[in-house]
Amino acid sequence: MSDLSTPGRPAWPYRLAYGAMAACLGVMALAVFVNVVLRYGFGSGIAASEELSRLLFVWMVFIGAAAAYPAGEHMAFTSLVARLGAGGLRVMTVVIRLMVVLACVLLGWGAWQQVVVGLDSHSVVLGYPTALLPLPALLCAVVIGGCATWELLARRPLDLGHAAEVE
Template structure:
């Protein structure tokens, strides 16, 4: 059984913002690396800041994408298990509550670890660009807070599990 997504709906402001932010990160990374490669191989010199900038933007892009993927149901899921449980609403609700509790727990652990890294990075700076190294773990903290909050709201509201896409059962 295969269903398709409803593409007629207008994307939310959060979706548009996150897609724009990821596109900007990817565009700046691509231009920076391309210019650095041309300078290095064509002229024997490069831009030292290119690697640091690309690394920082890549980390931010990944966590922006992870945050945007959660409400859309685009994270990895066991869709065949969920599809089989739709016939048992009580079990499905119990599994949904367990999944949401585990998501909140995982976000708490990731957020706590990221917070510790942010605090450590406040007093140190990157070698070339001199930005505070706290900017590298900061998107992990923000992502954990955002996903944890969304999962907590879904847990309190007892929102049914919706993966945002059709299930493929073979």
Template sequence: MSDSTNPGSSGFQRWSERAMALCLAVMAAAVFLNVVLRYGFGSGVAASEELSRLLFVWMVFIGATAAYPMGQHMAFTALLTPLAKRPVALKAMSRLVHALVLLSCGLLGWGAWQQVVIGMDSRSVVMAYPTALLPLPAFLCAVAIGAMSFWNLLRGEVIDLGHESEVE
């Protein structure tokens, strides 16, 4: 995670970290309250499980979107490191990787959007929220990462090989 006091950290990065922390805090509180009520008093909050599942899905996709511009997704640097001394080959391979990421985002976005459309007419069992809220973060994540990858492809961005581990 980035340092929120660092003036170089982006507004999106700070927003995403706060959103993930809020999701985690609400999930932890809901589950803790449910456990205490079930084991201590023989009853529980029915919405706890649905709320935790919904927040977990959102937290994962917010985190995935925030990790992409920082280069924290799988980079396969072991495959690209031999090309480090051949800048033309490295640039070509980087373009291929960005194009494959863009293709993957297109496929993920298309499938997630289909699920959003299907979920608009149905409601969750306990909380009665539109079930379209479950696949929506996958769609938004695919759009955001796809846009970043497209931008990197247009600029000819070379993949950073300075990762900590050789094989990720």
């Protein structure tokens, strides 16, 4: 978990993201627990439990991914990049950020297409618009792509603070 007191970085987006992930996890755990107890203890179950858990899991994963990028918590293979000289590191920083932006554009475009398709269909049990499943991928792509674009334009260097770890 990132240090929420980092200077120059507002803490409220992280608190909001961590709170939303905790809420998703709590509701998922409760829904699955109640469903298991009902199914094995009483021979019945809650049909909506699986759909709700799947929806919340997707949201939790993408909220976490969006919160992890600006905090520098995504997996990084820094061993090769750290061996480059200063010039190579500057070039690789631009290349890596461009690749992140390209990946976000592709993810965002695909997610947008799925959101549009899902607007007219509804889930079987709960009846929510199925556009809610790809929507967090679209939002995550916007957040990460925006952060990577800002880092690229601001010429922010790669954070190789993970050098002490084996990666």
